[in-house]
Amino acid sequence: MTLLVTGCAGFIGSNFVHTALAASDETLVNLDKLTYAGNLANLASFQQDPRHVFVQGDIGDRALVERLLSEHQPRAVLNFAAESHVDRSIHGPGDFIQTNVVGTFQLLEAVRGYWQTLAPVPREAFRFVHVSTDEVYGTLGPTDPPFAETKAYEPNSPYSASKAASDHLVRAWHHTYGLPVLTTNCSNNYGPYHFPEKLIPLVIHHALAGKPLPIYGDGQQVRDWLYVVDHCRAILRVLEAGRVGETYNIGGWNEKPNLEVVNTICQRLDAVRPRADGQSYTSQITFVKDRPGHDRRYAIDARKIERELGWKPLETFESGITKTIDWYLAHAQWVEDVTSGHYRQWVATQYG
Numbered sequence: 001m002t003l004l005v006t007g008c009a010g011f012i013g014s015n016f017v018h019t020a021l022a023a024s025d026e027t028l029v030n031l032d033k034l035t036y037a038g039n040l041a042n043l044a045s046f047q048q049d050p051r052h053v054f055v056q057g058d059i060g061d062r063a064l065v066e067r068l069l070s071e072h073q074p075r076a077v078l079n080f081a082a083e084s085h086v087d088r089s090i091h092g093p094g095d096f097i098q099t100n101v102v103g104t105f106q107l108l109e110a111v112r113g114y115w116q117t118l119a120p121v122p123r124e125a126f127r128f129v130h131v132s133t134d135e136v137y138g139t140l141g142p143t144d145p146p147f148a149e150t151k152a153y154e155p156n157s158p159y160s161a162s163k164a165a166s167d168h169l170v171r172a173w174h175h176t177y178g179l180p181v182l183t184t185n186c187s188n189n190y191g192p193y194h195f196p197e198k199l200i201p202l203v204i205h206h207a208l209a210g211k212p213l214p215i216y217g218d219g220q221q222v223r224d225w226l227y228v229v230d231h232c233r234a235i236l237r238v239l240e241a242g243r244v245g246e247t248y249n250i251g252g253w254n255e256k257p258n259l260e261v262v263n264t265i266c267q268r269l270d271a272v273r274p275r276a277d278g279q280s281y282t283s284q285i286t287f288v289k290d291r292p293g294h295d296r297r298y299a300i301d302a303r304k305i306e307r308e309l310g311w312k313p314l315e316t317f318e319s320g321i322t323k324t325i326d327w328y329l330a331h332a333q334w335v336e337d338v339t340s341g342h343y344r345q346w347v348a349t350q351y352g
């Protein structure tokens, strides 16, 4: 059996490869363009493993996707590939439209063509899983209930608008053509292999490098954090047992204001890697200009996936953040490799 997975040299996708191959011997054909966010070092342990087949390419290259589908005959396609960073979408939305909207359209068309050629039994069993985000729902006030699957889409950033558009395409390919799709909308992930442009890995990296820890605005924006392996386990459950045509919200019941997250990281680092001058890493916290259109609060109501598929997060925020910090401390070379070159240019553009 084979799965075609896209974007699995990135943060969540590479964790998915690790999680899936720890649990099964199914072959994963990984189609990834290797943008700045794609990194084969995340998959170094599978270099000689025949269960992981890497193909460099674009989900928008329909001829390539058609060839991979016909060659490998996957039982499912899981789409992780995307431009994923909100701040980059503000500086340059074009790539987000191209990959997240046009790319998803091309991928859906290639998959639809393949699915229609399948014999009745594999055709019935086939699944297209689209990995999406809670940001499509917009922003919450302090006392609003968390996002349920029934919440109307109200995306506010170029990134979330492009993901919302891709979700709508996936939905339409089900309703119009009958393609057996499932969509997941997950909250903020953190864990190993997280690119240090995102809050948690950026703060760990900057703290250890003696650089400012940039907090946008007042730091009271709330995110609902989920350890990445719990997200990958949820995607596997949705693939195996999700109801076709449904969407599943995935979250950790871990709402935290950004400043609290940064303080927690600083306290852990103070304990395990104290600064030479004896001061706390919190002294590096610096309030900077807010993100334009910054969503104030995200929170996920994960009761549907818990009830229907029996999924629950295994990590608390405390256990997950400890594992994450320990991973970054043990992988200084990985951080060094991904923060050279283009990364430095990005930090200069974003933080002046």
Ligand code: NAD
Binding pocket: 006, 007, 008, 009, 010, 011, 012, 013, 031, 032, 033, 034, 035, 036, 037, 038, 039, 057, 058, 059, 060, 079, 080, 081, 082, 083, 084, 085, 099, 103, 131, 132, 133, 134, 163, 185, 186, 187, 188, 189, 190, 195
């Ligand atoms: P990431 O930016 O770390 O990785 C994206 C991967 O996609 C990279 O390997 C990149 O090379 C690849 N890619 C980009 N454009 C491509 C294209 N046109 N063709 C093929 N490959 C391409 O992103 P991530 O954080 O791992 O997110 C993965 C998915 O999960 C995305 O769809 C994202 O919207 C969604 N998501 C992310 C989070 C989060 O907290 N990071 C939460 C919920 C949902």
Ligand code: DAU
Binding pocket: 084, 085, 086, 087, 132, 133, 134, 135, 186, 187, 188, 189, 197, 198, 199, 200, 202, 214, 215, 216, 217, 219, 221, 222, 223, 258, 291, 298
């Ligand atoms: O909610 C799911 C989404 O989570 C995913 O769809 C996105 O792909 C993923 O990048 C993430 O989006 P966020 O914008 O929430 O994540 P980010 O790590 O960029 O920021 C988290 C919070 O921290 C947000 O409120 C902005 C703030 N922040 C971020 C950075 C990079 C700062 O205060 N300072 C920073 O330097």
